[in-house]
Amino acid sequence: xxxxxxxxxxxxxxxxxxxxxxxxxxxxxxxxxxxxxxxxxxxxxxxxxxxxxxxxxxxxxxxxxxxxxxxxxxxxxxxxxxxxxxxxxxxxxxxxxxxxxxxxxxxxxxxxxxxxxxxxxxxxxxxxxxxxxxxxxxxxxxxxxxxxxxxxxxxxxxxxxxxxxxxxxxxxxxxxxxxxxxxxxxxxxxxxxxxxxxxxxxxxxxxxxxxxxxxxxxxxxxxxxxxxxxxxxxxxxxxxxxxxxxxxxxxxxxxxxxxxxxxxxxxxxxxxxxxxxxxxx
Amino acid sequence: xxxxxxxxxxxxxxxxxxxxxxxxxxxxxxxxxxxxxxxxxxxxxxxxxxxxxxxxxxxxxxxxxxxxxxxxxxxxxxxxxxxxxxxxx
Numbered sequence: 001x002x003x004x005x006x007x008x009x010x011x012x013x014x015x016x017x018x019x020x021x022x023x024x025x026x027x028x029x030x031x032x033x034x035x036x037x038x039x040x041x042x043x044x045x046x047x048x049x050x051x052x053x054x055x056x057x058x059x060x061x062x063x064x065x066x067x068x069x070x071x072x073x074x075x076x077x078x079x080x081x082x083x084x085x086x087x088x089x090x091x092x093x094x095x096x097x098x099x100x101x102x103x104x105x106x107x108x109x110x111x112x113x114x115x116x117x118x119x120x121x122x123x124x125x126x127x128x129x130x131x132x133x134x135x136x137x138x139x140x141x142x143x144x145x146x147x148x149x150x151x152x153x154x155x156x157x158x159x160x161x162x163x164x165x166x167x168x169x170x171x172x173x174x175x176x177x178x179x180x181x182x183x184x185x186x187x188x189x190x191x192x193x194x195x196x197x198x199x200x201x202x203x204x205x206x207x208x209x210x211x212x213x214x215x216x217x218x219x220x221x222x223x224x225x226x227x228x229x230x231x232x233x234x235x236x237x238x239x240x241x242x243x244x245x246x247x248x249x250x251x252x253x254x255x256x257x258x259x260x261x262x263x264x265x266x267x268x269x270x271x272x273x274x275x276x277x278x279x280x281x
Numbered sequence: 282x283x284x285x286x287x288x289x290x291x292x293x294x295x296x297x298x299x300x301x302x303x304x305x306x307x308x309x310x311x312x313x314x315x316x317x318x319x320x321x322x323x324x325x326x327x328x329x330x331x332x333x334x335x336x337x338x339x340x341x342x343x344x345x346x347x348x349x350x351x352x353x354x355x356x357x358x359x360x361x362x363x364x365x366x367x368x369x370x
Contacts, residue, residue, distance in 0.1 A: 033332065033341040040325045043298055088341065089334065120303035120323060128326075129298050170337045182316055182335050183342035183364045201337060 004215050005255025009098075009248075011110045013119050016084055020044050026077045026133070029116065030054065030097045031088040032241075040126035042086070042119060046075045046133065050093045050241070054100060062100050062148075062263070069138050072106075076133025079106070079141065086112035086119065090206040095245040099261055105142040111248065117210040147247065149234045149260035151268055157232065158196055164231040165197035166222075168246045169238060169266065174199040176279040179270075180238060187238065188270025192277040194236070198225045199281070202242040205249045218254055229256040236262040236269075301326050305350065310336070313358065314365040318342070320357065322350050331357040335365070 004010060011019075019025045020042060027045040029037050037047035048054060053071055054063050063071070077083055083106060085094040094111055101109045112119070120126070157163040172178040176191030193199070204221050207213055213221070227233055233250055235243035240263025247261040269275055293300050303323040311318055317336045322329060331353035332344040343361035347353035 033344055035344060036332075036341075039330055039346075040301055040303065043295065043300065117321075121306045121308075123302050123304070123306070125295070125300045125302055126325065127298050127300055181337075181340050182314075183361075184340055203337060 004212075004253040006252045009110050009252045010113050010212065011084060012113055013122055013124060016042065016086070016112050016119075017124055019084075022082075024078075024080065025082045025084060026075060027084045027086070027112075028075060028097065029087055030085060030093040031116065032092050033088055036088050036116065038128065040120075040128055043125055043127045043129075044131045045086075046131060048075075048097060050096060054093075054097055062103070065104070065140050065143060068100070068104055069140055072138035073136045074133075076131075076136055077106075077138055078136045079138060080108070081136075082108045082110065084110050084112055086115045088116045090117065090203065090210045090245075091115040092202075092245055093241055095248045096241040098248055099147060099244040103144060103147055104140045105144060113212060114210040121209065147251070147260055149236075149262040151262075151264050151272070153260075154194065154234060154236075154262055154264075154269075157234070158194060160232075162232055164227050164233045165194055166225075166227050166233060166235045166243075166246060167193045167197040167199050167237070167266075168202040168235055168242050169193075169199070170201055171199060171281065173238070173266070175281045176277075184238075187267040190270045190277055192270070192279040193266075194269055195276050195278045197236070197278075198227060200225055200227065200246070202237065202245045205246065212249065212253060215253065218249060222250065222254065229254070232258045232260075234260050234262050236265040238266045239263070240265045305329075307350075313361055316365055318361065318365075320354060322354060324350070329353040333357050333361040 029041050029045045030048045034049045087094040167174050174193045179186040179191045235246045237243040243261050250256045251259040306323040309320045319334050322331045328346045329350045334341045342364050343357040345353050345356040
């Protein structure tokens with residue numbers, strides 16, 4: 001059976017259950033629904049709030065270096081720690097955290113395949129008690145934005161045959177029928193997508209139980225729409241979180257060499273005066 | 282989705298930490314306000330939890346807690362209906 005290009009970044013629920021007591025393994029839960037952690041979480045797991053702890057809370061940006069160092073240190077994560085991320089909605093925001101940790105060059109970051117859904121469904125132990133961890137004095141060794149695309153880069157590259165844009169939102173958001181997923185705030189003035197972008201909703205990468213589809217299935221999904229490894233791929237969604245999930249799939253599971261996440265995404269593009277927009281499927 | 286596996290350890294205390302588990306885990310697909318949703322329920326400790334997500338893209342739109350599954354589901358469905366008002370332009 002064909003394996004993922006970087007199988008070490010994915011761990012099973014069984015692996016996490018076996019290693020959750022290891023001193024060098026730190027588990028962090030990152031949920032879309034920030035109240036899920038307090039309902040019950042993997043024993044020993046810290047909880048990170050994407051709305052307050054994984055972003056710059058003043059300007060629109062990812063978490064800054066001092067805050068990241070503080071978060072890692074307070075979580076008991078050392079530079080050599082193995083960080084295992086998991087969360088609800090098929091690891092949607094776990095992937096967002098993974099993307100940021102990789103830009104801050106943390107070496108050993110992994111995602112628990114199936115996320116919170118699978119852990120609960122398997123009846124594994126959870127607790128409501130918060131872990132206590134010693135501060136680590138974490139220091140970022142290198143910050144590199146090579147996995148990130150900014151608006152200017154998208155504008156410059158969107159017409160290049162060497163670049164492939166992938167819009168991972170739902171079909172209705174892509175076509176412009178909806179400005180945001182039902183139940184979430186509308187954050188743009190116009191609906192539609194960046195011209196030339198292919199629509200491959202992020203959730204297509206997952207099985208019903210929350211685990212990732214097989215390499216062969218993933219390859220068929222992306223290559224089938226022209227998102228191939230020979231291209232420079234830029235993924236985007238509404239605010240950059242769903243696309244970090246697709247970025248993870250393309251970069252680590254399929255091993256595409258050049259993949260970036262445009263975290264400005266539709267919330268930025270759909271508000272730019274005179275930006276080119278396409279509508280329809 | 283039914284429970285996909287059984288874990289051998291029992292809920293209890295481990296290293297001074299109270300261990301629980303999600304019992305009666307169940308996911309049911311429904312149509313709500315014209316949208317496909319997952320209604321997920323399970324029991325942790327004494328409380329039933331219900332959360333509803335829109336299958337595409339999967340954002341949680343309601344989360345409730347109650348003493349019974351039925352109460353948790355009813356409250357979540359009511360909250361989700363209130364929130365799921367399609368916005369089109």
